[in-house]
Amino acid sequence: MHRLSRRLVLVCGLAVLGAAGTGCGFRWRGANLQLPFRTLRLQGAGAGGEVAQRLSAQLRASGVQVWTAPSPAAAADGVPVPDAVLDLSLDQREWVVVGTTAAGQVRELLLRYRVRFALRTPAGREWIEPTELQQERELSYAETVVLGKEAEEALLFDDMRAALVRQIMVRLAAVRP
Numbered sequence: 001m002h003r004l005s006r007r008l009v010l011v012c013g014l015a016v017l018g019a020a021g022t023g024c025g026f027r028w029r030g031a032n033l034q035l036p037f038r039t040l041r042l043q044g045a046g047a048g049g050e051v052a053q054r055l056s057a058q059l060r061a062s063g064v065q066v067w068t069a070p071s072p073a074a075a076a077d078g079v080p081v082p083d084a085v086l087d088l089s090l091d092q093r094e095w096v097v098v099g100t101t102a103a104g105q106v107r108e109l110l111l112r113y114r115v116r117f118a119l120r121t122p123a124g125r126e127w128i129e130p131t132e133l134q135q136e137r138e139l140s141y142a143e144t145v146v147l148g149k150e151a152e153e154a155l156l157f158d159d160m161r162a163a164l165v166r167q168i169m170v171r172l173a174a175v176r177p
Contacts, residue, residue: 033062033169033170033172033173034062034173035059035062035063035064035172035173035175036173036175036176036177037064037082037083037084037177038063038064038065038083039064039065039066039067039080039082039083039084040059040064040065040066040067040082040083040084040085040086041066041067041068041082041084041085041086041122042055042056042066042067042068042086042088043068043085043086043087043088044086044087044088044089044117045088045089045090045091046088046089046090046091046092046115046116046117047068047088049088049091050091050161051088051091051115051161051164051165051168052088052091054161054162054165055086055088055165055168055169056068058165058169059169059172062169067082081122082122083121083122084119084120084121084122084127085119085120085121085122086117086118086119086172087117087118087119087120087130088115088116088117089116089117089118089130090114090115090116090132091114091115092113092114092115093111093112093113093157094111094112094113094114095109095110095111095112096109096110096112097109097110098110098138105143106141107140107141107142108138108139108140108141109138109139109140109141109153110136110137110138110139111136111137111138111139111153111156111157111160112134112135112136113134113135113136113157113160113161113164114132114133114134115132115133115134115164115168116130116131116132116133117130117131117133117168118130118131119172119175121177127175127177128171128172128175131171133164133167133168135160135163135164136160137156137159137160139152139153139156
């Protein structure tokens with residue numbers, strides 16, 4: 001009998017927490033965001049970069065058809081026009097030395113990943129004005145463990161790229177045409 005009452009209290013407590021969480025607008029961060037367009041053309045100097053590749057995969061997972069070909073001349077020719085155009089004008093990695101030893105050897109690096117993008121209609125109406133997003137991570141450096149630090153650097157850049165793609169996806173989902 002005692003066990004049954006404990007379980008009942010636990011179940012009721014979880015139900016109350018669940019109701020309170022949904023009542024305040026909380027929801028789990030999901031991979032599939034509702035985007036206001038079904039087709040998107042990806043273009044710009046950064047369209048061939050690593051962020052663009054990961055972003056294309058996320059967009060396709062959300063049900064968006066992604067085109068990377070040049071802009072169609074006109075819909076009158078029978079060529080379809082996308083619902084939106086995403087211009088990735090910058091996809092850049094940076095390394096900045098922030099600490100050195102007395103002998104001039106690098107001790108600490110600042111890794112930076114920058115992306116600049118804008119979203120518009122094919123007619124040129126701006127939905128998201130040109131926006132630059134940036135992620136930074138610090139990396140201690142030692143010449144005695146170069147291979148390990150290269151692997152750590154690659155993981156940090158991958159983490160920054162994933163964070164930037166998440167931020168772009170959230171901004172794309174927030175667009176209300």
